[in-house]
Amino acid sequence: MPTFEPVLLRRVGKPNSASLETYRADGGYRALEKALRMTPAEVTETVKSAGLRGRGGAGFPTGLKWTFLPKDATTVYLAVNADESEPGTFNNRIIMEGDPHQIIEGIAIACHAIKCGTAYIYLRYEFGRSYRALKQAIEDCYAANLLGKNILGSGKDLDVYLHRGAGAYICGEETGLIESLEGKRAWPRIKPPFPAIEGLFRKPTIVNNIETLACVTHILDRGIEWFKSMGVPPDPANPRDAGSYGPKLYCVSGHVNKPGCYELPMGITARALIDDYAGGVWKGRKAKAVVPGGMSMGFLTEKELDTPLDFNGPGKVGCLGLGTAAVMVVDDQTNMVEVLYNSCRFYSHESCGQCTPCREGTAWMTKILERILDGRGQLRDIDLLLEVANGIGIIPGTTICGLSDGAAWPVKNAINKYRSDFEDWIKSGRKSTLVSLKMGGH
Template identity: 45%
Template sequence: MTQILFHNINKKDLHTLAVYEKEGGYKGLKKAFAKEPDEIVEMVKASGLRGRGGAGFPTGLKWSFLAKDVFPRYLCCNADESEPGTCKDRELLQKNPHLLIEGMILCSYACKIETVYIYLRGEFYDLCEIMETALEEAYAKGYLGKNILGSGLNLDIHTHLGAGAYICGEESALLNSLEGGRGEPRMKPPFPAVQGLYAQPTVINNVETLCVVPYIVNNGAEKHAAIGTEKSKGTKLVSVSGHVKKPGNYEVVLGTPIREIIYDLAGGIRDDNKLKAFIPGGSSVPMLPADKVDTPYDYESLQAAGTMLGSGALIVMDHTVNVVEISLRLASFYMHESCGKCTPCREGTRWMWQILQQIQTGKGEASYVDKLLDICDNISFKCFCPLGDAAVAPVISGIENFRADYDELIEKMAANTAV
């Protein structure tokens, strides 16, 4: 199976510069510096790489949107990995920090950037230390600092730790947090490419996205574009968790059937139970029932199936699960993480949690399900950022696909009252 990011992930001491170089690391820099910056942007465009953080926006296109001739520009690497079910960036940061550094250097050269901030979630303190050690090694070797390898590129990379807020993974909230503010999202437009960090043009890319860039520069756009499906190029790290025998991060070629990921890579369902449902892209995307298990794992197929690839977190549930219990837990999460800026999300996530709590504890009434759907309708697409849209995903998809789980709890209640 083709692997771009994980082919050597368990190599001993890969996190050190010496081993990373031995594995062919930092070779992309000389190749890139022999080209014009714009050529690298075009290359990444032609590679078909899409953002691996959640939205799936074409990376090269994002880079090309930077306001022309406005400097300084910034790159923010989004290492705020917080989407429930997702743990892939953590593994990359821990085991292969130099791959990310090389990706950030290449992006900076292509976009004429001289300052990078890696925004790590506050709980990644250990990874921040690993990253700082790797950065020191890269400075000492001349891969960072002034006039890198004689290319004329000056580049500084800094780490910046958050302090516990899911919302800071949203790019405009991340910028506010990095500027020393509350992690509340901004109105868009202006988009970060025009006015981002300190109101300057800014690229914001996920860890995994930047880690793919060295492969593209080293092997060419065509080689990357040859992997995957027509609209989903390359590979994807998938964090498989929940009721599987071998949970873990797996790198798959985009278009691999979900059945293969669950049953071959992750070893199948625990105790050989029956698959009931799965969430393909982190808690913010709609869940699917077991009969969709043959859906190919790529952007367009998942969209056609009514959900999204998201951050690449595949959460698997067996037949012992009642979906209400899952939706309640996620509703509690979104209520906790709503920043409070927009009324529909702030109030709506709380109402959803209250109603689900009633249903789960046997105090639900038949009308509650419609009430939930009505609240979802009043949250969706009515806020500054997508947190509210994410919060309704597990509720709506749970009701649509597993209405029986709701009815079971509500009918039990009705039966008890009748007695």
């Protein structure tokens, strides 16, 4: 394999990397020029052939999603998901702040492919620097005729608007995002209809993630073969596997020496990522648990760290999936009861409240863990937690969206893989020193 060269992070950290001037000097917007000379169907086919799968968590093939739009649609919207909120995940923020034009270029290419004249970037409010970088980038693009009327003399019009969220995790769920953009509470919609048929303002809509759109830019610029030269081909034993191609932004945080965002070919193992890039586990300790792709994906044990972080790897060892590829490392001095409490509290706080199993289930799992951490747990609480976790989510079929699958998975993994941590804590009757327990606040 040739030496890997970062592409998504190539310009991040360089002087004025967010400016249009330096972006163009580095060859920026030539991919858009190329795309505008192609037909929309040719652009879609290019992205499809490259095997690009969505980077936001679900891993759905991007080009295929674009083909689901009705052929006779007159108004189509692109909703860009920049509501990055999954615990551990910050890769989109890094590229929005450091190199926003690769994203605007990807948006313009995608809009050409799906024949869309209006794109909305739904940005979580907390990302002030991203907001300012994107706002400037969009203004500069209008001034340079890269956005607006008749972009680059192509006869195509494109408007891009920034829309700021208001601190709700559920807005990262694509139909929650759509409801929120429409000015309503972000209650996810029942699917079907999927957004490609009826989405934003009841029009056919494509929802794509920031990193996904940045990949679109580089696929048009560098070609299908370049993208497919990295990553993992489809598993021959699984006819439904679309492979895991291309570069990926891996976030690493928690108990490591060098937390950060690392761009690597899809499929690096968790162990190599932690030891070779993130400087190893801090204080000379060993990893006890590693979250493979954002909190909702569950935990890898130390023995499972040779799992490749591609779309299939984490699922083979009982995790929910690759998710956002955000790795969080927990060292061997940490108790999993406290880690799981933190996870359950997050999902309980962020449940939108629409579906009863999620609203109640996440709240009760948090309360049960609070009781255990207060020294009042009973051994039967462990199976009670599992019973609740097994009953909530779209996998058992009791909720509209996947938030509670993401809440349940860490519970299932923690209890199945670290049951003795729970039994020992309950038997000891000790009280946690976690300060938040005393401060309350759900």
